[in-house]
Amino acid sequence: MFDKIKYFWTMLILLSVGAWAEGGSADPELVTDGWHSHVISSGDSLSHIFQQYNVSAATLAALLRNPAIAQHLARIRPGQIVHLLKDQQQDLIQLILVRSTRESLRIQAQQPSGFTVVVDKKPVTTRIASAVGVIQSSLFLDGQRAGLSDAKIMELADLFRWDIDFALDLRSGDQFRLVYEEQVLEGRKWRDGPILAAEFIHRGERYHAFRYQDSQGDIAYYNAQGYNKKRSFIRSPIPLARVSSGFSKRRWHPVLQRWRSHKGVDYAAPTGTPIKATGKGKVRFVGWKKGYGRTVIVQHGREYQTLYAHLSRFVAKLQVGQRVAQSEVIGYVGQSGLATGPHLHYEFRVNGAHRNPLTIKLPRALRLKTQQLAAFRRQITPLSDQLAHLEPAVVVAKQTSYQADY
Numbered sequence: 001m002f003d004k005i006k007y008f009w010t011m012l013i014l015l016s017v018g019a020w021a022e023g024g025s026a027d028p029e030l031v032t033d034g035w036h037s038h039v040i041s042s043g044d045s046l047s048h049i050f051q052q053y054n055v056s057a058a059t060l061a062a063l064l065r066n067p068a069i070a071q072h073l074a075r076i077r078p079g080q081i082v083h084l085l086k087d088q089q090q091d092l093i094q095l096i097l098v099r100s101t102r103e104s105l106r107i108q109a110q111q112p113s114g115f116t117v118v119v120d121k122k123p124v125t126t127r128i129a130s131a132v133g134v135i136q137s138s139l140f141l142d143g144q145r146a147g148l149s150d151a152k153i154m155e156l157a158d159l160f161r162w163d164i165d166f167a168l169d170l171r172s173g174d175q176f177r178l179v180y181e182e183q184v185l186e187g188r189k190w191r192d193g194p195i196l197a198a199e200f201i202h203r204g205e206r207y208h209a210f211r212y213q214d215s216q217g218d219i220a221y222y223n224a225q226g227y228n229k230k231r232s233f234i235r236s237p238i239p240l241a242r243v244s245s246g247f248s249k250r251r252w253h254p255v256l257q258r259w260r261s262h263k264g265v266d267y268a269a270p271t272g273t274p275i276k277a278t279g280k281g282k283v284r285f286v287g288w289k290k291g292y293g294r295t296v297i298v299q300h301g302r303e304y305q306t307l308y309a310h311l312s313r314f315v316a317k318l319q320v321g322q323r324v325a326q327s328e329v330i331g332y333v334g335q336s337g338l339a340t341g342p343h344l345h346y347e348f349r350v351n352g353a354h355r356n357p358l359t360i361k362l363p364r365a366l367r368l369k370t371q372q373l374a375a376f377r378r379q380i381t382p383l384s385d386q387l388a389h390l391e392p393a394v395v396v397a398k399q400t401s402y403q404a405d406y
């Protein structure tokens with residue numbers, strides 16, 4: 001895996017240098033003879049690289065005497081490329097450090113013995129891209145066919161995670177449309193920017209997500225009515241964990257050996273599995289609580305409390321009064337207190353009363369304040385139009401030409 005990543009980076013950077021040299025105007029000399037190029041690997045140091053290419057230690061010392069240069073060169077990283085140009089006396093004329101596709105450092109000898117440095121940062125512009133697809137096999141395959149990167153597909157799925165269960169629920173013929181930003185470097189796509197608007201048609205039902213920055217500067221996604229796409233609570237503190245014991249008025253307690261109610265849900269998971277706070281809130285209790293063992297209680301607004309018990313440990317420095325974000329890890333599964341094996345005991349309380357976390361109707365997402373709704377609507381109108389005009393190239397029935405058209 002590591003080798004693969006390293007290979008990927010090396011290729012990426014080699015390609016980027018290729019593209020740069022090809023770009024021409026800035027550095028025609030890069031493709032001429034006399035240059036030595038070296039891909040920095042982990043463990044490399046500048047002095048080793050200089051030795052390898054017969055650049056004197058005195059030159060390195062002269063470079064490092066310039067504080068700006070010293071500062072830049074202290075930050076060389078594996079995968080970056082050093083290009084060295086020397087004259088016939090083996091003196092360094094120029095050093096170019098390609099830091100990324102976008103940024104490089106150019107160090108130039110200045111007579112009699114100094115050096116100057118310039119950072120070349122290529123401008124990045126933004127353009128709008130769009131994609132549309134019909135589900136035939138899976139969100140991943142059909143997303144890729146629509147030209148989306150895996151990361152973008154994940155982002156799309158995440159936007160609609162409260163509307164659609166992508167693991168179980170997706171139907172052939174469901175459709176997605178999105179408008180997103182792309183960052184452009186030298187006329188070519190450099191990397192993906194954020195999704196601006198998206199629509200998912202699931203079983204004939206249309207779901208939307210629009211990116212919006214509110215007056216406090218917070219960026220979030222909202223549906224067309226201005227409700228935040230994120231709910232106040234996620235359903236489970238351990239996504240994908242198996243429920244080993246449900247909420248019940250009466251059950252046989254394996255440790256106490258008697259009938260009693262089970263006021264929460266148990267999730268079976270190995271010791272050490274991270275436990276997430278299901279909603280944003282304030283830590284109200286952290287510590288040992290009798291049969292519950294190591295326990296965290298989080299208060300969410302005035303009405304709601306969640307409790308997480310039998311932990312093996314808490315995250316470092318967790319303390320009462322601390323704010324936690326939704327999905328922030330607060331501790332790890334264990335079997336402290338009265339427990340026969342490692343699991344999480346999770347409770348959901350509304351105004352002090354225990355409720356079944358698996359079936360309770362979770363509170364609706366927050367809506368934009370009235371005074372922001374007008375601005376929100378103005379912003380999403382053109383995006384809605386744009387989404388509406390995206391049509392899959394081929395209707396679902398003509399499956400034969402589907403692949404070719406995407």
Ligand SMILES: [Zn+2]
Pocket residue numbers: 245262264265266344345346
């Ligand atoms: Zn339990």
